Every structure is written in C-alpha cells, then in structure tokens.
Amino acid sequence: MSSILKGKEVVKRVKEDIKRDIVDLNEKDIEPTLAIVRLGENPDDIAYEKSILKNCEGVGIEGKVYKKDLNISTEELINSVERLNEDDSIHGILIFRPLPKHIDEDIIAKTISPLKDVDCMNPLNLEKIFEGDMKGFAPCTPKAAVMIMDHYDIPLKGAHVVIINRSMVVGRPLSMMLLGKDSTVTICHSKTKDLKKFTNSADIIVTALGRSKYITNEYFNKESVVIDVGISFDEKGKMTGDVDFENVSPNVNAITPVPGGVGSLTTSVLLSHVVLAAKNI
Amino acid sequence: MSSILKGKEVVKRVKEDIKRDIVDLNEKDIEPTLAIVRLGENPDDIAYEKSILKNCEGVGIEGKVYKKDLNISTEELINSVERLNEDDSIHGILIFRPLPKHIDEDIIAKTISPLKDVDCMNPLNLEKIFEGDMKGFAPCTPKAAVMIMDHYDIPLKGAHVVIINRSMVVGRPLSMMLLGKDSTVTICHSKTKDLKKFTNSADIIVTALGRSKYITNEYFNKESVVIDVGISFDEKGKMTGDVDFENVSPNVNAITPVPGGVGSLTTSVLLSHVVLAAKNI
Known part of the structure; x- marks a missing residue:
C-alpha cells in the first residue's frame, strides 16, 4: 500500500504557524503586508493573484496589488520597486x-530589497541558496x-535523490537544498541519456518536466518515493503532473498527487516568507 | 593504454591567449594589474603569492601585494578594498x-567590486555561476x-559526471558549470552511501576529497575518466591526489596527475581573469 503525500496537511501546519506568528506581530502593531506587482492583465497572473489574496485574507496578511501598465519602462518599474x-x-x-x-529583469531583481524579496528574485538571496x-x-x-518530504518523514540523509529539472526555479535550488540535508543528488534533464537508469536506482525522484503523465511505472521500483512538481493538462483539459498517477501510485512507496501535492503548498510558503520578512524588521 | 591529462599543455594554451590579449591591452596603454591582499605571514599564503607573482611576470601582468596586519579590523579591511x-x-x-x-568574510566578499573580483568571492558573481x-x-x-576536460575533448554532453565534493569552491560551482555543458551530474559527499556504486557507473569522476590515495581501482572501470582535484601529502611527504595514481592510471581511460593536473592550471585561470577584468574596463 503506497502513501499519498497530500499537501493539505502540510498547508494546515504551515498556516497554523503563520497565524501564531501574526498574533505576536499584531501585538507589536505590525500587520504583515505583501505588495503584489502585476504588469498588464494576463489571465494566469490574475488567477494567481486572486488565489494569493484569498490565502492572505485567510491568515491575516494584508495583500496590496500594484497594477502597472504592460508597457511600463524598466526605469519606471525600478522607481515603483x-x-x-x-x-x-x-x-x-x-x-x-x-x-x-522590454524590461531588464536582472536589474529589477537586484532592485528588490533582499529583506522584502519573498519570492527569492534578488541574486543575493539566490546565492545564499x-x-x-x-x-x-x-x-x-x-x-x-x-517541506512535503520533511512533513512525511521521508529520510533525506544519505538518500539518493534524482531531480529531473535543471532550472533556476526548481532543479538547481532544490539540488542545493538537498545537499544541505545530506542527500546524494543527481540532476537530470532533457540531455540525460537513459533517464530510467537514474530514476530506477534512486530512493527519491523529484520531477518537474511539465509533460502530462510522461513518467510511467517503468521509471520506478516498489521503494520509490515520487515527488511530482510538474503541472500540465491532459488531453481532456484535466490538471495532471509529470507522473501517470493513476497507474503509478499503487506501485511505489509514496507519491505526491497533482493537484493537491507540492503545488498546493507553494502559496503557503510565500505567505510564510511575508511573515518572516515582517518578523525581521 | 590510458591517457594522462596533463595540465601543462592547457597552461601553455591559456598563457598564449593571455599574452596575445596583453599585447592588445598594452597598445591601449593598459597594463593589467592584480592586487593581492594578504593578511599576516602564513607560509602557505606567502608561497602561493610568490607563485602568482612569478606567473604574473611571465605573462606581463603587474602583481602588487598589499600586506595587512593579521589583526586588521573588518572596517579597516573594507576601507582597503x-x-x-x-x-x-x-x-x-x-x-x-x-x-x-574576527573578520566578517561575507561583508568583505560583498565589498569587492564584482568587476574586479577575479577569485569569484562576491555573491553577485557566485550567483551567476x-x-x-x-x-x-x-x-x-x-x-x-x-578547461582540462574541454582541452582533451572529453565528451561532456550527455555524460554522467560524479563529483565527490559539495563545497562552494569546488563541488557546487562545478556541478552548475557541467549542467551548462549538458552533463548529467551527481554530487556525492561524506554522507553518500556506497560511493563506489556511483563512481563505477559514471563516465567521468571528479574527486576533491583531500585524502591521499584514498580512491583505488575498485572505484573505476576501464572507461572511466578521472579528474583528481585533491591535493594531499602521503606518509613520505610527497604531494598526491585523492586517487592512487600509480595503481589506477593503467586501468582507466584517462586520468589527471597530481601534481601536474588540475592544480597546475588554477593560477593561469586566475591570470586570465585579470586580463578579462582589464578588457572589460
């Protein structure tokens, strides 16, 4: 019987911690506040913004939206930041x-105060990772x-973790975090030869490919712990992960679902960063 | 017959490039100059300094030593930098x-201008790596x-490289550099279980353990390419790498010697950075 590593439980715990911290902050007359800077009217951005604002309200963080014109210059955006x-x-x-x-993202990233940089955009914060x-x-x-692995007591020390992703938002930082947990880490990507060889011999597989149900049973063994960071949509328009969850989940040790796994936790991580920033002032 | 990947040839090529660049710079009345900041009289530092100065002279870089008292304060060192x-x-x-x-190294690292930071100490430069x-x-x-792997045409794209080191001076930056070369990278360290399993299945093994002759034949196969970054001294006081070179070298595809391998090239890399800095002004 494999374990389904749901994000829900972790979200609950993180939000409880956040709320407790906010009580302390409010006593000091500090109301943790997140500024969301959005350029233009991209529907994905608007949906994400709504979700963040709802989550902010749920825990007692104030969310303020700063809407900018899509054609704002780098200079003007620097001034706003x-x-x-x-x-x-x-x-x-x-x-x-x-x-x-047309915006110089590097300059904007460096402009954000490292102390308010809750999404880890500033190179000074990235270098710490x-x-x-x-x-x-x-x-x-x-x-x-x-956090999801920590919550479910997945042993990381000495474990061999195979990460399928080498981006700056997932694979590279994750590999560095896991080295800090004493895992042995392999970073795979589109140029990796014989990906199955790596995933089959790993204790833990973290995948962030963005290909719906691409990863099937033959990539895993019965002891595999599978952390699916991919978010895609299948031919019916249903949200799925990289892993063929329906067929794989009975045959591995533990697996995160999509939706309801890692992705369901990211906003809570963001909110915890806002509280951390408010505590550090 | 295995190849011995000597640093000498690479050093020669790098120095030729440096000299050619310096001719161009001198024509513009620019004399590339390296400032060496040394605190106290540590014999290792003094030996390294001598070697750098000799190498600087050999290519036409001016080396200036700024000797500071070992008890200099962080504040005073910041002012000097x-x-x-x-x-x-x-x-x-x-x-x-x-x-x-007693010196706050983080602050000193941030103080060095990223444009003059030839040893990659500033977090802004590390983040780029x-x-x-x-x-x-x-x-x-x-x-x-x-560079030594590139020089000897060791195929890196799609190759599985196992790195035994997770420090900020070797393992972490090397892993990121090799991802950029499309290698699949595994980072091992003291907490890795069954290190041999990893090294035996790799195409390339880069080791920086600092344990004299610790890595023996059983870690490799006939196709292994071995890059030894370790510098140690054996029981007789002779400089050695991590790998038992004498016994391993006949049994692998290619291997770097110690001394005369990777270590012999680092000063040339440093000098090439001084020229790069001078070209960028």
Whole structure:
C-alpha cells in the first residue's frame, strides 16, 4: 500500500504557524503586508493573484496589488520597486514573472530589497541558496518540495535523490537544498541519456518536466518515493503532473498527487516568507 | 593504454591567449594589474603569492601585494578594498582566504567590486555561476577542471559526471558549470552511501576529497575518466591526489596527475581573469 503525500496537511501546519506568528506581530502593531506587482492583465497572473489574496485574507496578511501598465519602462518599474522598498508598511514584494521582454529583469531583481524579496528574485538571496543557507527566502516551489518530504518523514540523509529539472526555479535550488540535508543528488534533464537508469536506482525522484503523465511505472521500483512538481493538462483539459498517477501510485512507496501535492503548498510558503520578512524588521 | 591529462599543455594554451590579449591591452596603454591582499605571514599564503607573482611576470601582468596586519579590523579591511575598487590602475583583486575569524568574510566578499573580483568571492558573481553563466569570473579550481576536460575533448554532453565534493569552491560551482555543458551530474559527499556504486557507473569522476590515495581501482572501470582535484601529502611527504595514481592510471581511460593536473592550471585561470577584468574596463 503506497502513501499519498497530500499537501493539505502540510498547508494546515504551515498556516497554523503563520497565524501564531501574526498574533505576536499584531501585538507589536505590525500587520504583515505583501505588495503584489502585476504588469498588464494576463489571465494566469490574475488567477494567481486572486488565489494569493484569498490565502492572505485567510491568515491575516494584508495583500496590496500594484497594477502597472504592460508597457511600463524598466526605469519606471525600478522607481515603483524602490518606493515599495522604502515603504515601512510593506514587508514583502512579489513581482509576477516572466516580465515582458522590454524590461531588464536582472536589474529589477537586484532592485528588490533582499529583506522584502519573498519570492527569492534578488541574486543575493539566490546565492545564499547556492550555499545551502535556508534561513532566509528561498524559491517557493523547491522549498515546498522539501517541506512535503520533511512533513512525511521521508529520510533525506544519505538518500539518493534524482531531480529531473535543471532550472533556476526548481532543479538547481532544490539540488542545493538537498545537499544541505545530506542527500546524494543527481540532476537530470532533457540531455540525460537513459533517464530510467537514474530514476530506477534512486530512493527519491523529484520531477518537474511539465509533460502530462510522461513518467510511467517503468521509471520506478516498489521503494520509490515520487515527488511530482510538474503541472500540465491532459488531453481532456484535466490538471495532471509529470507522473501517470493513476497507474503509478499503487506501485511505489509514496507519491505526491497533482493537484493537491507540492503545488498546493507553494502559496503557503510565500505567505510564510511575508511573515518572516515582517518578523525581521 | 590510458591517457594522462596533463595540465601543462592547457597552461601553455591559456598563457598564449593571455599574452596575445596583453599585447592588445598594452597598445591601449593598459597594463593589467592584480592586487593581492594578504593578511599576516602564513607560509602557505606567502608561497602561493610568490607563485602568482612569478606567473604574473611571465605573462606581463603587474602583481602588487598589499600586506595587512593579521589583526586588521573588518572596517579597516573594507576601507582597503574600497580604495582598490576605486583605483583605476588595479584591474583584479585577490584576497587570500580563509580570513581570520574576527573578520566578517561575507561583508568583505560583498565589498569587492564584482568587476574586479577575479577569485569569484562576491555573491553577485557566485550567483551567476549558480545560473550557469560562465561569461564572467568563476571559481578557479572548478573552472580549471572544466578547461582540462574541454582541452582533451572529453565528451561532456550527455555524460554522467560524479563529483565527490559539495563545497562552494569546488563541488557546487562545478556541478552548475557541467549542467551548462549538458552533463548529467551527481554530487556525492561524506554522507553518500556506497560511493563506489556511483563512481563505477559514471563516465567521468571528479574527486576533491583531500585524502591521499584514498580512491583505488575498485572505484573505476576501464572507461572511466578521472579528474583528481585533491591535493594531499602521503606518509613520505610527497604531494598526491585523492586517487592512487600509480595503481589506477593503467586501468582507466584517462586520468589527471597530481601534481601536474588540475592544480597546475588554477593560477593561469586566475591570470586570465585579470586580463578579462582589464578588457572589460
């Protein structure tokens, strides 16, 4: 019988911690506040924004949306971010990405105060993750993956973890986080030869391919722990992960579902960062 | 018959490139100059300094030593570094590490201008390596390891590379560099279970353990390419690598010697960074 590693339980615990911290902060007259900077009217951004605002309200964080024109210049956006940096009533800043091509994202990333950078965009915060320093802000998705494994007591020390993704938002930071947990880490990607050889011999497989149900039973063994970070939609328009959950889940040791797994936890990680930022002022 | 991947040939090529660049720079009245900041009189530092200065002279780089008292305060060292940052006649700054414990190394690292940071100490430069951006300065040892593999046409794309080291000066940056070369990368360390299993199934093994002759034939197969970054001394006081070179070298596909392998190349990498800094002004 395999375990289904649901995000729900972890979300509950993280939100309880957040609420407890907010009680303490409110006693000091601090109301944790997240500034969301959105350019234009991309429907995905708007949906994500709604979800964040709802979650903020649920725990007692104030969410403020700063809507900007899609054609805003890099210069103007820098000015906006600098005003948020200087505004003592704002604790965290989240800028929806990717930014339009005419904006110099590198400069914007460096402009966000490292102390308010709850989505880990500033290179100074990213470099800390490279070193394995998890005390500050970390990219939310890989952090959520680690939290879900920690919550369900998946042994990470000495475990061989195969990560299928080498991006700056998932694979690279996750590999560094797991080194800090004493895992042996293999980073695979589109140029990896014989991916199955790696996944079959691993204790834990974290996949973030973005290909619906691409990963099937032959990639795993009965002891495999499968963390599915992929978010795709199948031919019927139903949200799925990288893994063929229906067929794989009975045959592995443990697996995260999609939806309801890692992805369901990322917003809570973001909110916990807002509270951390408010505590650090 | 296995190939011995000597550093000498690579050093020769790198130095030829450096000399050619320096001719161009001299024509523009630019004399590439490296500032070496040394605290105290540590014999290892002094030996390294001598070697660097000799190498600088050999290619036409000016090396200037800034000797500081071992008890210098963080504040005073910051001031010294800032003066070097502002000095237009200085192109590269190298600070010998580790710094004494009373110095805040993080602040010093951030103080060095990213444009003069030839030893890749500033977090802004390290973060670029995390992203796999190799256009700027990179930590010299892992860069030397990659250069030696490139020079001898070791295929990296799709190759499985096992790295035995997870430090910020070797293993972590090297893993990111190799992802950029499309290798599949496994990072092993002291907590890895069954290290032999990993090394035996790899195409390339890069080791930086610092244990003299610890790695023996049973870790490799006939196709293994072995890059030995370790520097130790055996019971007779002779410099050796991690690998038992004498016994292993006939039984693998290719191997770097110690001394005369990766380590012999790092100073040339440093000098190439000084030239790069001078070209970028």
